[in-house]
Amino acid sequence: MARTEPITRLEVAACPTHRMDVKHYSPYEVGCACLSEERREALATRLAAARAEGNPLAEMAE
Numbered sequence: 001m002a003r004t005e006p007i008t009r010l011e012v013a014a015c016p017t018h019r020m021d022v023k024h025y026s027p028y029e030v031g032c033a034c035l036s037e038e039r040r041e042a043l044a045t046r047l048a049a050a051r052a053e054g055n056p057l058a059e060m061a062e
């Protein structure tokens with residue numbers, strides 16, 4: 001699945017090694033290639049909660 005949302009601060013925090021490599025995140029709606037499917041699902045849940053709370057971690061990463 002191709003990404004439809006920008007990379008968020010929470011996703012970069014989950015994989016800071018590749019924060020400057022957009023291609024690393026692009027094949028996944030949430031997360032990146034370093035994360036297992038289970039960790040990407042958990043990250044998606046955390047991201048949805050952060051968005052609902054207005055948490056700045058849900059904002060686009062610079």
